[in-house]
Amino acid sequence: MSATLQAPATPTDTGRQWFAGLNGLRFIAAFLIILHHAGFASGATFRWDFVGLLLGRMDIGVSIFFVLSGFLLFRPFVVAQFAESPPPPTGPFWARRVVRIFPAYWVAFLFLLVIGTISVDGVRGFVLSFSLLHIYSPSTAVTGITQSWSLATELGFYLLLPLIASGARRFSASRRGSAPRSINRQALMLLVVCAMLALFSVVFRVVMVKASPYGDNSWGALSRLWTPAYLDIFGAGMALAVISAWADRRSLIRGAVESASRRAWLWWVFAAFVFWFTASQLGLERGLEVAGAEREIIRQTLYGVVGVAMVAPVVFARRGASRLVKGLAWKPLAWLGVVSYGIYLWHQAAIQWTLDVMGWPDISGNFFVLVVSATLVSTAIAALSHRVVEEPATQYVRQELARKRRVK
Numbered sequence: 001m002s003a004t005l006q007a008p009a010t011p012t013d014t015g016r017q018w019f020a021g022l023n024g025l026r027f028i029a030a031f032l033i034i035l036h037h038a039g040f041a042s043g044a045t046f047r048w049d050f051v052g053l054l055l056g057r058m059d060i061g062v063s064i065f066f067v068l069s070g071f072l073l074f075r076p077f078v079v080a081q082f083a084e085s086p087p088p089p090t091g092p093f094w095a096r097r098v099v100r101i102f103p104a105y106w107v108a109f110l111f112l113l114v115i116g117t118i119s120v121d122g123v124r125g126f127v128l129s130f131s132l133l134h135i136y137s138p139s140t141a142v143t144g145i146t147q148s149w150s151l152a153t154e155l156g157f158y159l160l161l162p163l164i165a166s167g168a169r170r171f172s173a174s175r176r177g178s179a180p181r182s183i184n185r186q187a188l189m190l191l192v193v194c195a196m197l198a199l200f201s202v203v204f205r206v207v208m209v210k211a212s213p214y215g216d217n218s219w220g221a222l223s224r225l226w227t228p229a230y231l232d233i234f235g236a237g238m239a240l241a242v243i244s245a246w247a248d249r250r251s252l253i254r255g256a257v258e259s260a261s262r263r264a265w266l267w268w269v270f271a272a273f274v275f276w277f278t279a280s281q282l283g284l285e286r287g288l289e290v291a292g293a294e295r296e297i298i299r300q301t302l303y304g305v306v307g308v309a310m311v312a313p314v315v316f317a318r319r320g321a322s323r324l325v326k327g328l329a330w331k332p333l334a335w336l337g338v339v340s341y342g343i344y345l346w347h348q349a350a351i352q353w354t355l356d357v358m359g360w361p362d363i364s365g366n367f368f369v370l371v372v373s374a375t376l377v378s379t380a381i382a383a384l385s386h387r388v389v390e391e392p393a394t395q396y397v398r399q400e401l402a403r404k405r406r407v408k
Contacts, residue, residue, distance in 0.1 A: 020325050020326075021324070021326075025310065025311065025314055026337035027337040029065050030343045031061075033059065033061040033344065034374050036056070036059045037348055038351060038374055041351050042365045045287070053280050053286065054275075056284070056286035057278055060306055062150050063303035063307045064310055066157075066230055066237065067237040067304065069157065069234065070157075070236065071237035072241075075244060076088050077165035077169070078241055079248070081186065082183050082249055087169065090162040095397055096398075096401075097158040099394055103390065105148065105151060108345040113144070117352055117353070118143075118146075120144050121143055125139075129145070129148070136152075138218070139217065145349075146348060147344065153226065155227075157231075159227075160227060164193075172186045172189035184246075184250065187243070187245075194239040197231040197235035197238070198232035198304075201231040202297060204229060205223070206297075208224075214290050233303065233307060236304045237311065240308065247316070258318045261318075264313035264317060265323075268324065274305050275302075277302070278306070341386075342378065342383070342390070343382045346382060347374045350374040351374045355370075
């Protein structure tokens with residue numbers, strides 16, 4: 001989940017700056033996850049009727065992150081394709097992605113393991129968690145930093161994206177021996193690729209659950225955490241990237257998307273409605289239990305709809321035209337978004353520390369105290385992590401890549 005949590009990007013090839021409001025949206029997504037885990041840890045998810053239903057579904061923050069990740073990481077590939085330029089080189093792309101996830105994760109993982117806040121299952125469990133491969137083993141999937149499953153899922157997307165982008169470019173750009181297709185044609189065919197990813201995701205989940213029905217330590221249930229199972233959510237963000245780059249090239253598309261996003265609050269009202277429907281009308285489980293495969297597919301599809309509805313009006317808004325974007329770009333909120341990766345890494349530990357200090361058993365305690373303490377403590381640690389670990393590591397890799405380019 002971390003490209004969705006990375007620092008502001010540099011200007012793109014089109015000269016367009018970082019999309020205002022995305023960092024603020026990142027923090028909102030991270031805060032939804034804090035509410036989700038605080039609701040579970042305090043028992044509010046199970047004790048409160050309607051609000052408990054909502055808390056049980058606030059893991060939707062992860063899907064918002066995945067939509068953002070698909071948008072931000074695929075867009076440079078689309079921009080390069082439309083400009084008939086080489087795509088971003090794969091090696092540097094992977095290097096930047098790895099350094100965004102691992103250094104801060106390793107610090108959190110090792111520290112929390114040493115002080116006993118988390119645990120792993122022997123040497124094998126340590127190696128799998130340390131390398132973010134733990135979601136591929138039923139016995140280790142939810143050990144270590146439990147929420148790091150989404151980092152492992154995202155890591156798989158980082159690995160696949162240059163390959164997906166290369167295949168999508170060959171599929172959409174031109175026929176063999178013929179001139180390049182028009183940008184309009186390319187954009188439409190890239191959207192077809194995104195739809196194919198979504199279809200593949202559904203087929204993958206159906207095949208896996210048929211081969212291994214949901215149950216304790218079943219591969220069908222475990223595979224829901226793997227990257228192929230989330231290609232529909234990543235693909236939704238990639239589709240937004242295609243439309244965004246297309247709008248930069250065609251004034252008709254730009255006018256359409258800016259007009260559609262002019263009343264951004266309507267998009268968020270729609271997102272709230274779909275979220276309410278998902279939480280209260282599908283009969284989903286509140287805890288760790290998994291609903292039937294059909295309902296899980298519907299749930300994830302609706303999560304993707306919510307993610308798109310929240311991201312689209314932010315990335316398509318004309319600069320300065322949306323009050324929503326202005327609010328999300330508010331400096332304190334934007335700063336919280338910049339350090340939100342650390343918030344995500346540390347908030348579960350902060351919840352556990354609060355339970356220990358207050359003497360509350362698991363699945364008990366005051367929900368509001370847990371939310372406040374988890375937010376404040378994880379934000380403080382996240383700020384330190386960003387300053388001491390994430391920024392230096394990112395800067396080092398950026399300088400090394402620049403040095404290698406100069407040598408070449």
